[in-house]
Amino acid sequence: MTEPGPLSLLPIAVTLVIALAARNVLAGLALGLFVGVLLVSGAGPLAAASLLVTDHLVPELMDGYNAAVLVLLAFIGGFVALMEQSGGGQAFARDVTRYLTTKLRLQLAAWSGGILIFFSDLGTPLIVGPVFRDLADRLRLSRQKLAFIIDSTASPVAILVPFIGWGVYIMSLLHQQFELLGIAESDYGAFVAAIPFQFYAWLAVLMVPVLAVLKLDYGAMRKVEAHSETLQVAESASDAKVPAGEAELEGRAYFIWAPLLVLGGVLAWVLVPLGFPFERISGSVFRAALSVAYLSAALVLMLLMTVTGARKLLHSLETYFAGMSRMMQVAIMLVLAWALSDVGAALGTGEYIAGVAAAGLPGWLLPVTTFVFAALVSFATGSSWGTFAILFPLALPAAVATDAPLAVTIGAVLSGGLFGDHSSPISETTILAATGADCSAYDHFRTQLPYALSNGGLAAGSFIAAGVLGSVWILPAVLVTQFAVLYLISRRDG
Secondary structure (H helix, E strand, O other): OOOOOOHHHHHHHHHHHHHHHOOOOHHHHHHHHHHHHHHHHHOHHHHHHHHHHHHHHHHHHHHHHHHHHHHHHHHHHHHHHHHHHOOOHHHOOOOOOHHOOHHHHHHHHHHHHHHOOOOOOOOOHHHHHHHHHHHHHHHHOOOOHHHHHHOOOOOHHHHHOOOHHHHHHHHHHHHHHHHEEEEEEEEHHHHHHHHHHHHHHHHHHHHHHHHHHHOOOOEEEEEHHHHHOOOOOOOHHHHOOOOOOOHHOOOHHHHHHHHHHHHHHHHHHHHHHOOOOOOOHHHHHHHHHHHHHHHHHHOOOHHHHHOOOOHHHHHHHHHHHHHHHOOOHHHHHHHHHHHHHHHHHHOOHHHHHHHHHHHHOOOOHHHHHHHHHHHHHHHHHOOOHHHHHHHHHHHHHHHHHHHHHHHHHHHHHHHHHHHHHHHHHOOOOHHHHHHOOOOOHHHHHHHHHHHHHHHHHHHHHHHHHHHHEEEEEEOHHHHHHHHHHHHHHHHHHO
16 A cells, blocks of 8 residues: 555454454454455455464564563563462461451551552452451441452552563553654653553552542442441351462461562662663663563562472462463463554554544644543453553554654553543453452442542543643642542532
């Protein structure tokens, strides 16, 4: 195609339609990629299928950068699985439960526990939820409120950390687009620069302690909490006695903090002599350091569990390799997204989007538009990661064409994807949070939705301001606004 036209959008359109209709982002990416190969090659379906493998998928796997990302994700998956199965999270929580005598302390403890287990957004609900369920019943905190707390400290915390699976995945998508667009900035630097503009994540995380301190609830949560106050304390010990396997019996609190100290220490040992965090570190060096750090932390954790008798070494190795294999779906999604981006470049998709955006959309309006669109896609698909893969090839070329702030636009994609995922009844994190708190997924969805919508509205307003000003000081301003609004609501209701 000599001149990019509307047809260049067809692969992305197919990806969106299939992902929304089938509630399956992988299916959407695969079919969208196949359509793109058909357009690029002009071949028939069978020949295009062959070209898809030989000219698009295999080269992505052989690329040095991509291979390093996939290896790192495998190391992260193995480490996270070990941490989840070690019982360290449950042991740490048990150590502090004797100090939790009020609803406020309980909510802050569950919130702190969710932040501590930042390395696994999916592990947070299944570790923190069961530990605090029995205590929540005794202190008459509703299971729905507990689900809200752990959901607000799962993906909203994970998305802010550059050196875990979320950050590695996002940076790999950014790297792909930066190469296609000729952007000189490193993917790590871009991710860090976007952290102050991830408005929804910050609002979601910090809303929990504010609501707890103000003793405020509204919407459906208010009715549920009022009802929980009237309930007799049932025989809820069964929750605490549900067999949790060997990890529940043998876990040690230092199974959590010791490996994390090793992880941080190895990272510092490798990167600080190179000037980190004050000087720019190449992505390849950063990923290599992360790989060594995660492997070292995993080995230390396996050694600790073996020495204490909590786990046999062979069992730990099985858990580690099972965690590695659990990252397969993420790896497939990444490879498909990389290939789709390359096909889009061949079709001139980015050039066409940039031209349309430059002609009809002012740069200051792009971030909030991106945020809303990302939220809709994520809500409908229940997948924030899939939304990132779909939206970055659309939003970043438009940002370059309209001279919109790049960090703000990245933050808009991430915040929109998180907002939609946090609000969606079919999101994996929504379902897992309800499972961890042992309440209905629908009840968790309907009680959390008013809070998510409140934060989403504040985030949308913040992206309008950020599109105009591009200042990091918008974040503290919006957090102060959130507190002021909630305080006024509490005074009115009080």
